[in-house]
Amino acid sequence: xxxxxxxxxxxxxxxxxxxxxxxxxxxxxxxxxxxxxxxxxxxxxxxxxxxxxxxxxxxxxxxxxxxxxxxxxxxxxxxxxxxxxxxxxxxxxxxxxxxxxxxxxxxxxxxxxxxxxxxxxxxxxxxxxxxxxxxxxxxxxxxxxxxxxxxxxxxxxxxxxxxxxxxxxxxxxxxxxxxxxxxxxxxxxxxxxxxxxxxxxxxxxxxxxxxxxxxxxxxxxxxxxxxxxxxxxxxxxxxxxxxxxxxxxxxxxxxxxxxxxxxxxxxxxxxxxxxxxxxxxxxxxxx
Amino acid sequence: xxxxxxxxxxxxxxxxxxxxxxxxxxxxxxxxxxxxxxxxxxxxxxxxxxxxxxxxxxxxxxxxxxxxxxxxxxxxxxxxxxxxxxxxxxxxxxxxxxxxxxxxxxxxxxxxxxxxxxxxxxxxxxxxxxxxxxxxxxxxxxxxxxxxxxxxxxxxxxxxxxxxxxxxxxxxxxxxxxxxxxxxxxxxxxxxxxxxxxxxxxxxxxxxxxxxxxxxxxxxxxxxxxxxxxxxxxxxxxxxxxxxxxxxxxxxxxxxxxxxxxxxxxxxxxxxxxxxxxxxxxxxxxxxxxxxxxxxxxxxxxxxxxxxxxxxxxx
Numbered sequence: 001x002x003x004x005x006x007x008x009x010x011x012x013x014x015x016x017x018x019x020x021x022x023x024x025x026x027x028x029x030x031x032x033x034x035x036x037x038x039x040x041x042x043x044x045x046x047x048x049x050x051x052x053x054x055x056x057x058x059x060x061x062x063x064x065x066x067x068x069x070x071x072x073x074x075x076x077x078x079x080x081x082x083x084x085x086x087x088x089x090x091x092x093x094x095x096x097x098x099x100x101x102x103x104x105x106x107x108x109x110x111x112x113x114x115x116x117x118x119x120x121x122x123x124x125x126x127x128x129x130x131x132x133x134x135x136x137x138x139x140x141x142x143x144x145x146x147x148x149x150x151x152x153x154x155x156x157x158x159x160x161x162x163x164x165x166x167x168x169x170x171x172x173x174x175x176x177x178x179x180x181x182x183x184x185x186x187x188x189x190x191x192x193x194x195x196x197x198x199x200x201x202x203x204x205x206x207x208x209x210x211x212x213x214x215x216x217x218x219x220x221x222x223x224x225x226x227x228x229x230x231x232x233x234x235x236x237x238x239x240x241x242x243x244x245x246x247x248x249x250x251x252x253x254x255x256x257x258x259x260x261x262x263x264x265x266x267x268x269x270x271x272x273x274x275x276x277x278x279x280x281x282x283x284x285x286x287x
Numbered sequence: 288x289x290x291x292x293x294x295x296x297x298x299x300x301x302x303x304x305x306x307x308x309x310x311x312x313x314x315x316x317x318x319x320x321x322x323x324x325x326x327x328x329x330x331x332x333x334x335x336x337x338x339x340x341x342x343x344x345x346x347x348x349x350x351x352x353x354x355x356x357x358x359x360x361x362x363x364x365x366x367x368x369x370x371x372x373x374x375x376x377x378x379x380x381x382x383x384x385x386x387x388x389x390x391x392x393x394x395x396x397x398x399x400x401x402x403x404x405x406x407x408x409x410x411x412x413x414x415x416x417x418x419x420x421x422x423x424x425x426x427x428x429x430x431x432x433x434x435x436x437x438x439x440x441x442x443x444x445x446x447x448x449x450x451x452x453x454x455x456x457x458x459x460x461x462x463x464x465x466x467x468x469x470x471x472x473x474x475x476x477x478x479x480x481x482x483x484x485x486x487x488x489x490x491x492x493x494x495x496x497x498x499x500x501x502x503x504x505x506x507x508x509x510x511x512x513x514x515x516x517x518x519x520x521x522x523x524x525x526x527x528x529x530x531x532x533x534x535x536x537x538x539x540x541x542x543x544x545x546x547x548x549x550x551x552x553x554x555x556x557x558x559x560x561x562x563x564x565x566x567x568x569x570x571x572x573x574x575x576x577x578x579x580x581x582x583x584x585x586x587x588x589x590x591x592x593x594x595x596x597x598x599x600x601x602x
Contacts, residue, residue: 014408014471017401017439021363021392030389043382045418108375110383113434116337116367117390118359287339 028123031114035131039097048100055093056139059086063143067150079144079171080240080249083178086143087236090136091207094182097135098190099199101128107194111286121282129275132187136179137172144171170247177246178239181267182207184274185235191278210234218253228257232266242267288351290314290442290474291336296345298331298498306331308498309345314476315505317490318468321478328498329478330370333444337367350441363392366435370446370478373431376420380406380430383419384437391438398437405433408471409463425456432463436473443467445477449484461488516547518563519576530566544576 034043040056041049066082083090105111114124148168155161189206190199214233221227231237231253240251245260256263291314298307306328323329334340336349338358347354354361375383384405388398406415409429414422419430428448435443448464449457465488468475479485486492486506494501520527528545531538536559537548547563560577567574 014467015404016472017393017397019397020394021438022394023392024359026392026394027390030386034386044377048377104375104377109369109371109373110375112369112371112373113367113387114390115339116362116365116369117387117438118363118392119390120359287334 024118024120024123027117027119028127031119031124031127032131032134035101035128036134038100039131039135051096052093052135052139055089055096056142059089059139059143060146062086063146067147070147070151071154078249079147079167080174080243080247082144082147083140083171083175084236084240084251086140087178090140090178090182091204091236093139094132094136094186094207095200095203098132098183098186098203099196101132102187102190103194103196103199106191106285107196109286115286122279125275125278125282129183129187129278133176133179133183136183137175140175140178141172144168144175174239174243174247174249177242177267178236180271181239181242182235184271188274188278191281207235211236214252223255225257225259228253228255228259229262231256231263235270238263238267238270288316289348290316290319291347291349291476293347294345296332296335296347297343298328298335298340299343306498307335307342310495310498310500311345312493312500312503314493315491316474318464318475318477318488319491319493320482320485320489321476321493321495322482322485323480323495323501325480327480327495329480329495330446331498332495333367333446333476333478336444337362337365363438364441366438366440366443366473368431368435368443368445368448370450372427374419374422374427377418379416379418380411380422380433381415384415384430384434387434388437393438401437401439402433405437406430408436408467409433410459424451425453425459428452428456428460429463432460436467440473443473443475443477445475447478447480449479449481457484461485464488515579516559516563517576517578518545518547518567518574519543520567521573521575523570523572526570527567527572530570531563534562534566536562 037043038048040052062085063082066077077085105114111124115121145168148164151164152161155164185206186203189202193199193202211234214230214237217230217233218227221230231241231251237252240249241253241256241260241263243249244251244253244256245263291312294311296307296310297305299305308328310328310332321329321332331340335342335347336354338354338361341355349361350364352361352364378386381402385398385402388402388405389395393401403412403415406412409432411426411429411433414426419427422430428451432445432448435445445464449460452460461484464475464477467473468488468490477485477489482494489506491503491505493503518527518531524540524543524545528538528540531545531547539546539548547559560579563577564574
C-alpha cells in the first residue's frame with residue numbers, strides 16, 4: 001500500500017495555490033450554507049434525510065390539505081395558527097437538526113480543524129444559529145406559501161389579494177419569531193453535549209416539560225397577572241404571546257392583557273441569553 | 288528566513304501546571320522534529336503557535352506574524368494536523384476536505400479541486416467519496432494530513448502523525464511527510480515522542496522535556512560526534528587507554544571496555560579503527576573485540592550523561 005501511495009505522489013507532483021484567498025464573509029457563508037444543507041441531510045447519507053424530511057413532509061401535506069379545504073370554504077385558520085399547530089413537528093425537527101449541527105461537531109472534535117483555520121469562534125456560533133433559524137423558517141414558511149398560492153388563485157379582487165398577502169407576510173413574521181426563539185434555545189441545549197440522543201432529549205424536554213408548568217400557572221391564575229403571564233413559562237406559549245402583542249394572534253393564553261411588551265422583552269432576553277452563553281461556551285471549546 | 292521564533296515562551300495553566308518554561312527556539316525552514324515525552328509540552332507549543340492559546344509570558348513569531356494578535360492570519364498560512372481523532376464519521380473525505388478548504392479562504396471551485404488533489408497526494412483519491420466512519424486508522428491519518436494540506440500552507444504543524452499506525456503505516460506516513468517537506472517545498476514541524484522514528488526524515492530537531500528546551504539545532508550539527516568505537520582487550524586495558532589517548536583519541540572507560548569517540552578531524556571512522564588496531568598491535572595485546580557503536584540520538588538529550596555512562600547499544 002505504501003509503495004503504491006508514494007508512487008502516486010511522485011508521479012503527479014504538487015502545485016502551489018496562487019489564486020485568491022477570501023476573507024471572513026466567505027468563511028461565514030461557507031459555514032452557513034454547509035450547516036443549512038446539513039439540517040436537511042443534504043451531503044449526507046439517506047439516513048440523515050429521513051427525519052427532517054418526514055417532519056417537513058407532514059407540514060407540507062397539512063398545508064396541501066388546508067389549501068384544498070380553503071378552496072371550498074372560507075377561513076380554515078390563520079397562518080400563525082398553522083404555525084402553532086405545526087409546533088410539535090417543528091420541535092421534533094429542531095431536536096434532530098440542532099444536534100446534527102453542533103453536537104456532532106463537538107463529538108467528532110472537528111472543531112479543532114475549524115478553529116485551526118481563520119474561522120472566528122463567534123462567526124461559527126452565529127453561522128450555526130442562522131442556519132438553524134433558516135431551516136426551521138423554511139420548513140414552516142414554505143408550506144405557508146403553498147396555502148397562500150392556493151388562496152391567491154381563488155381571490156375575487158385585488159383588495160382580497162392584498163389582504164391575503166398581508167396575512168401571509170404576517171405569518172412569515174410570526175414564523176421568523178418562532179424560529180429565532182426556539183432555534184436559540186435548541187442550539188444552546190445541543191451545544192451542551194456531544195451526544196445527539198441526549199441533546200435531542202434535552203430539546204424535547206425543554207419544549208414539552210415546560211408546557212404543563214405553564215398550563216398549571218394558567219389554571220392557578222384567574223384573569224390576573226399570573227394567568228396573563230403564564231405563557232412565559234414555556235417557549236411555544238412565549239412565542240404565541242409575542243404574536244399576540246405584534247400581530248393580534250391569539251394563542252393558548254387567551255388574554256395577555258397589557259403584558260405584550262413583557263412577552264416581547266422576555267423573548268428578546270431569552271435569545272440574547274442563549275447567544276451569550278453559546279458565545280462564551282465556544283470561546284473555550286477545543287483550544 | 289526563520290519560520291518560528293520564540294523568546295522565553297512560558298505557559299502556565301490555572302491548575303499550576305507549567306507546560307512551557309522559558310522556551311526560546313528558532314526554527315529554520317525544512318522538516319523539523321519537535322521531540323519530547325508525552326506531556327513535555329509539544330501540543331501546548333503548537334497551540335500557542337496557532338494562536339489558539341495565549342502564552343503566559345514570552346513572545347512567539349510564526350512566518351513573521353505574532354499568533355497572539357494575528358491569529359487568523361497565521362492560521363490562514365499554516366496547516367495543522369491534530370494528534371487526536373477529529374474527523375466526522377458521517378461525512379465523506381471529499382466533502383470534509385473541500386469544506387475545510389473553503390474555511391481556509393479558498394473559493395468554492397478551487398476548494399473542490401484542491402480537496403481532491405490533497406486527497407490524491409495522500410493516496411486517498413479512490414476512497415474519497417466514502418464516509419470517513421468506514422476508514423481504517425491509517426486512512427484517517429491520511430485524511431487528517433490532506434485537510435492540513437488543502438489550502439497550500441507555508442508551514443505544516445503535525446502533531447504525532449504516526450499515532451496508532453502499524454509499522455508499515457508509520458513508514459508510509461513518514462515517507463509522505465518527507466515528500467511534502469522536500470518535493471512540495473512546504474516546511475514542516477513534526478511532533479513525536481519517538482525520536483528514532485522522525486530523526487531519519489528531519490533536517491532539524493528541537494527536544495523539549497517538562498516544557499524546557501533540552502537541545503535544538505540542525506540534524507547535521509547534532510549528529511557530528513555520534514559514533515563511538517568500542518574496544519575490549521583481554522589484558523592491558525589501562526596500557527591501551529593511555530596509548531590511545533597519547534595518539535590524540537578521546538578515550539573513556541566503561542568496565543573492561545574502552546569507548547573511543549570518533550569526532551572532529553578523526554571523524555573518519557575507518558581511520559580511527561585502523562589507528563586502534565595499529566595501537567593494539569604495537570602493544571601486542573590480545574584484542575577481544577572491536578565494535579562500532581552508533582549512539583542513539585536520544586542519548587544526546589539525556590542530560591548529564593557522560594560518554595561512559597551511556598549504555599552500549601549494538602548496531
